[in-house]
Amino acid sequence: MTLSENDLWLLSFYRSSEISAALFFGHVSRFIRGPLQKDVTHHFSDEANHSRLWTDCITELGHRPIKLHRAYQDKYLDAVGLPANVMEVMAATNVLEKRVIGHYRQHLRIPNLNPVVKATIEKIMLDERWHVQYVRDELQRLAGKYGEEEVARTVQRYTEADRAIYAEGLAEYAERFALLPTDGADEPADIEFSALAAGKQESH
Amino acid sequence: MPAVTFEQVAEHIRATVPVRVAELTPETTIRDLALDSMLLVEMVVDLQEEFDVMLSQAELSRINTLGELVEALRSQ
Ligand SMILES: [Fe+2]
Numbered sequence: 103m104t105l106s107e108n109d110l111w112l113l114s115f116y117r118s119s120e121i122s123a124a125l126f127f128g129h130v131s132r133f134i135r136g137p138l139q140k141d142v143t144h145h146f147s148d149e150a151n152h153s154r155l156w157t158d159c160i161t162e163l164g165h166r167p168i169k170l171h172r173a174y175q176d177k178y179l180d181a182v183g184l185p186a187n188v189m190e191v192m193a194a195t196n197v198l199e200k201r202v203i204g205h206y207r208q209h210l211r212i213p214n215l216n217p218v219v220k221a222t223i224e225k226i227m228l229d230e231r232w233h234v235q236y237v238r239d240e241l242q243r244l245a246g247k248y249g250e251e252e253v254a255r256t257v258q259r260y261t262e263a264d265r266a267i268y269a270e271g272l273a274e275y276a277e278r279f280a281l282l283p284t285d286g287a288d289e290p291a292d293i294e295f296s297a298l299a300a301g302k303q304e305s306h
Numbered sequence: 307m308p309a310v311t312f313e314q315v316a317e318h319i320r321a322t323v324p325v326r327v328a329e330l331t332p333e334t335t336i337r338d339l340a341l342d343s344m345l346l347v348e349m350v351v352d353l354q355e356e357f358d359v360m361l362s363q364a365e366l367s368r369i370n371t372l373g374e375l376v377e378a379l380r381s382q
C-alpha cells in the first residue's frame with residue numbers, strides 16, 4: 103500500500119509538528135524546576151519519539167518525509183504571543199495537546215485507513231492522553247500560585263487562538279485535509295475553574 | 307530574599323544562551339540575545355523560576371533591555 107502525494111504531505115506535517123513539539127519541550131525541560139522536571143523530560147522524549155514513529159511509518163510505506171518549514175506551533179505562537187511564564191507555557195501546551203488528540207482522532211475516522219498509519223496514530227495517542235492529563239493537573243496546581251482566574255483567562259485566550267488557527271489551516275490546506283471528517287475536531291475544555299464558570303454565568 | 311543583581315542575571319543568561327558575561331550590559335537588547343523565540347521563552351522563564359518572580363505577557367512586552375529585565379525581576 104503506497105501513499106498519495108497528499109497523504110505523504112500530511113504525514114510529513116505530523117512528523118514536523120512532533121519535531122517542533124520536542125524542540126519546544128527540550129527548552130521547557132531545561133528551565134523547569136522541582137518535581138515536574140521528571141514529567142516534562144518524559145514529555146520531551148515522547149514528542150521526539152513521535153517524530154521517529156512518523157519517520158518509521160513513512161519509510162515503511164516506501165517514502166521519505168518531506169521537509170516542511172513552518173509547524174503548527176510557530177503560527178500559534180505568532181498569533182498569541184510568546185508564553186511569558188511557566189503557567190502560560192502549560193496553558194499553551196494544554197490547548198495544543200488537546201488539538202493534537204482531536205486531530206488524530208479525526209484521522210482515525212478516515213474510512214479504509216492505511217493500517218500502518220492507524221497503528222502509528224494509536225501508539226502516539228496513548229502518550230498524548232497522558233500529556234493532556236499531567237499538564238491539566240499541573241495547571242490546577244499552578245492556579246494556587248497564579249490565580250484561578252488568570253489561568254482560566256489564559257487557557258481561554260489560547261483556545262480561541264487555536265480554534266482560529268486550526269480553521270485557517272483547514273482552509274489553507276483544504277486539499278490536504280480533504281479526507282478528514284470536519285465535525286468534532288475540537289476537544290471540550292477541561293479546565294473549568296469556578297472563577298471562569300462564575301464569569302460565564304454573569305454574562306448570561 | 308536579597309535584591310536580584312545584574313551580575314546574577316547575567317550569569318544565568320550565560321547558562322542559556324551562548325554569550326560572554328563581559329558582553330552583557332544593561333543596554334543589551336533581550337531579543338538580540340536569543341536566536342529564536344523558543345530560546346527567548348527559555349531565557350525569560352528560567353530567570354523567573356530562578357528568582358521566584360512571576361512576569362505577565364503585558365509586563366514582558368514593556369521590557370526591551372537587560373537593565374529593564376533586571377529591574378522587573380527586582381521589583382517583586
Ligand atoms: Fe506528540
Ligand SMILES: [Fe+2]
Nearest residue numbers: 199229230233
Ligand atoms: Fe503531546
